[in-house]
Amino acid sequence: MSRSILDEAHIHPAIRETIANNHADIVQEVQAAIAQNDIVIVGMGQNPFPKKARKLLDQRRLAYKYLEYGNYLGAWRRRNALKMWTGWPTFPMVFVKGVLVGGASDLRKLIDNGELARLLSGKA
Numbered sequence: 326m327s328r329s330i331l332d333e334a335h336i337h338p339a340i341r342e343t344i345a346n347n348h349a350d351i352v353q354e355v356q357a358a359i360a361q362n363d364i365v366i367v368g369m370g371q372n373p374f375p376k377k378a379r380k381l382l383d384q385r386r387l388a389y390k391y392l393e394y395g396n397y398l399g400a401w402r403r404r405n406a407l408k409m410w411t412g413w414p415t416f417p418m419v420f421v422k423g424v425l426v427g428g429a430s431d432l433r434k435l436i437d438n439g440e441l442a443r444l445l446s447g448k449a
Contacts, residue, residue, distance in 0.1 A: 348406035370396035
């Protein structure tokens, strides 16, 4: 699967640094969490879906790192950097063993079909 991203040749050199540094801190924080944890959930306040994903993992006593950035009324520009980085349009963003697996409903499917256990065991 190839995702359409504007080629660097089509970005004027004068703005490339601005693009590269756009809320890079939040992306780096998530990357660090992904490198250090088997499961990472990135969410936002007031959104019920990150809570659903966390509840699914809590019920199974699976450890995870939760990162929360703002809510519907704030920090949307920072969250937008994560959406641009991943290509995933909604929250939560669930990562398992460094791989973006989707959101809460996608996590539910992985649990139900046994894929989450396989991913965590390294047998996927």
